[in-house]
Amino acid sequence: MDTPTFEATLQRHRAHELAEPAQAHLRAGQLVYRYLDTGECVSVPNVWYNQPPELRAESYEVQAVVLEQLAASMSKRPSNLMLPLEMQRLGEHYRQQALAFRAQAARFRGESLRQIVDQQPVRQSRSKADNPAASLVARR
Structure with missing residues (x-):
């Protein structure tokens, strides 16, 4: 060549x-x-x-796996530098990001997104009492 x-x-x-x-x-x-x-x-x-779509899908899958491993390691070995509630929320955030990366990979492969979404638990919504920014806005 x-x-x-x-x-x-x-x-x-x-x-x-x-x-x-x-x-x-x-x-x-x-x-x-x-x-x-x-x-x-x-x-x-x-x-x-x-990049071809299959390469993009593979890179999204790799990112999803890394985020899932990070969330799992945070739940196994909590940090002394963060509050437990912060650790929990950060772990949830990483799992949601992993789900988003898997959904994007499915789009590139042409798969049904419903299959991926059905495999994941429904995210619990946070109340306004849990959100410090909302409490600051409510005071004004």
Whole structure:
């Protein structure tokens, strides 16, 4: 294969494919695509608008797993630097973010979002008494 030419963005109106498997590009700085009409290889920066949907979905899954592990570690080993209620809320926030990343990955894969949402517990809403900012606004 010849040395690929560099382009800032992929020409999406032309038929193209990744020249190498997508898994090899998870941490790569550049992606190499092959245009199917001419066989020309081009190198583009590995940024979200140049990535194929399956690569974006995989990166969202990785982020979701990291957030779930962080939430689990916070519940197993609470920090002495945070109040228990703060730890609980932060863990809930991380789990909600993980759910959002999984939903986004499902969108890129074309899966049904209902399948993912049904697997997660319903988030409990916070009352105004739990929210310090709401109590400050109520005083005015």
